[in-house]
Amino acid sequence: xxxxxxxxxxxxxxxxxxxxxxxxxxxxxxxxxxxxxxxxxxxxxxxxxxxxxxxxxxxxxxxxxxxxxxxxxxxxxxxxxxxxxxxxxxxxxxxxxxxxxxxxxxxxxxxxxxxxxxxxxxxxxxxxxxxxxxxxxxxxxxxxxxxxxxxxxxxxxxxxxxxxxxxxxxxxxxxxxxxxxxxxxxxxxxxxxxxxxxxxxxxxxxxxxxxxxxxxxxxxxxxxxxxxxxxxxxxxxxxxxxxxxxxxxxxxxxxxxxxxxxxxxxxxxxx
Amino acid sequence: xxxxxxxxxxxxxxxxxxxxxxxxxxxxxxxxxxxxxxxxxxxxxxxxxxxxxxxxxxxxxxxxxxxxxxxxxxxxxxxxxxxxxxxxxxxxxxxxxxxxxxxxxxxx
Numbered sequence: 001x002x003x004x005x006x007x008x009x010x011x012x013x014x015x016x017x018x019x020x021x022x023x024x025x026x027x028x029x030x031x032x033x034x035x036x037x038x039x040x041x042x043x044x045x046x047x048x049x050x051x052x053x054x055x056x057x058x059x060x061x062x063x064x065x066x067x068x069x070x071x072x073x074x075x076x077x078x079x080x081x082x083x084x085x086x087x088x089x090x091x092x093x094x095x096x097x098x099x100x101x102x103x104x105x106x107x108x109x110x111x112x113x114x115x116x117x118x119x120x121x122x123x124x125x126x127x128x129x130x131x132x133x134x135x136x137x138x139x140x141x142x143x144x145x146x147x148x149x150x151x152x153x154x155x156x157x158x159x160x161x162x163x164x165x166x167x168x169x170x171x172x173x174x175x176x177x178x179x180x181x182x183x184x185x186x187x188x189x190x191x192x193x194x195x196x197x198x199x200x201x202x203x204x205x206x207x208x209x210x211x212x213x214x215x216x217x218x219x220x221x222x223x224x225x226x227x228x229x230x231x232x233x234x235x236x237x238x239x240x241x242x243x244x245x246x247x248x249x250x251x252x253x254x255x256x257x258x259x260x261x262x263x264x265x266x267x268x269x270x271x
Numbered sequence: 272x273x274x275x276x277x278x279x280x281x282x283x284x285x286x287x288x289x290x291x292x293x294x295x296x297x298x299x300x301x302x303x304x305x306x307x308x309x310x311x312x313x314x315x316x317x318x319x320x321x322x323x324x325x326x327x328x329x330x331x332x333x334x335x336x337x338x339x340x341x342x343x344x345x346x347x348x349x350x351x352x353x354x355x356x357x358x359x360x361x362x363x364x365x366x367x368x369x370x371x372x373x374x375x376x377x378x379x
Contacts, residue, residue, distance in 0.1 A: 055344075058292075060278045063342035066296040069274060220298075220341035 033154055038261030044214075047196065047205040048270055052217070056269040064146060064215035064222050064267030067139075071147025074140060080131025086144075089128065101152030101264040105253045107165045114168045114249045117145055118224065136243035142222050146213050149266035156263060157210050159256040172254030175247055181238030187251075190232075202271070207232075208259040209252065211268025222267055225252055275371040277359055282376040283351040291323070291331075292346045295361050295369055301337040318343065318363045325349060325357040325375065351377050 036043040045053060055061050076087040090096055100117070108115040115123070118141055122133035134141035161169040176187045190199065191207030198204070212225040219227075226248050230240035241247045276294045283289045295318065302315025315337065323331040331347050349357075354377045361369040 060276060060292045060294060061344050061346075063294060063296075063344065065276060066274055066294065066342060069276070217340070 034265065035156060035261065035263040041208065041259060041262060042206060043210055043262050043265060044205040044208050044270055045265060045268065047203045052269055052271055062215065062267065062269055064269065067143045067146040067222050068150050068267065071143035074144050075147060080125065080129035082128065082130040084129045097148060097151035099152050099155055101149030101266060102155045102158045105249050106160065113246060114165065114253055116244065116249050116252055117148065119244055137224060137227060142213055142224065145224065146222050146267050149264060152264040153266060154263050156261045157256055157259045159253060161253065161257050165253065168250045169253055169257065172250035175251045176254055181233065181236035183236040185236045187232070207255065208262060209255045210259045210262040211265035211270070213266060214268045214270050216270050218271065275359065275361070275369055277371050277373050279357065279373050279375060282378050284379050285351055285377050287351045288348050289351060290346055290348055293359055294342065294344045296342050297363065299339060299341040299343065303337065316364050318361045320362040321345065322360050323357060326352045326355055351375065353377055
């Protein structure tokens, strides 16, 4: 043990433990090019504690990179009856991977509605690969979405809300502003009027989606934006909608538009 | 599933003190949680021992307890001796071992 100068372990008690564990090792080159503020909008990063920011800034300290590695392996893994992988059609170093995280959800003419990245992955798995769809919060789905959005890290969020998407954008906007649940609260009450204020011990953020799927220290793993929506809905004592429900996909579109111009941060780290 | 990520400098000078950063994927089940449906305790399954071997001897070791988070991150400092492999080993309660070897390049 003579050669050890210092040992640092990141414990479950995120306050002091992490502050010690990560002091002084932030500042990866890419972290400096990130846009955390765009107009009047701020990423959840700005509302996070600096210890939490430090975990996100260090690609090795950020535990979600285990999922990025896993997703990279899944991208080239052959699955299903057609004997194909994602990379068979898209290529291992697809250009699509450099902006896919900024665009979703997109309008799908065949379905006549908006489609999230998760739904697109499952559509391609079933139709092109002849493989079983992944479950929404499964390890595989999270790994693949984290990997795909990570490729767009640093690029500004830029969803299309005109043309056929306009109707769904309005539906998402309505959802955001509509009161619900026993507490009779809308998304906007916390995330627009209350951003920056404390809700008990937690700082309310603007509810931006640019870091999703986000590694939440509370969850101890990454989770999708729909998981977050469900959590929020439960907290105002409303019955949550299902993963991948139309309501949430429309809301995802509106929330992504709200964060337009903010860098994709996937996988972000939050408390 | 247990995967590890380790980062060391590309090359170090002899005698230099360098940092090793490591991250291992593990659910770190504390043994204190109950299954919500059955009410039974979920048995403990954590990484209880982390050891690092370099230059033929143990240069770092840690005993971990249930308060360590899932996917634990560890960083520590080591003094460079000779070029060679550094072997990081995580052992969990089930006896499963995750091992990762990185090469240490010592110049001068």
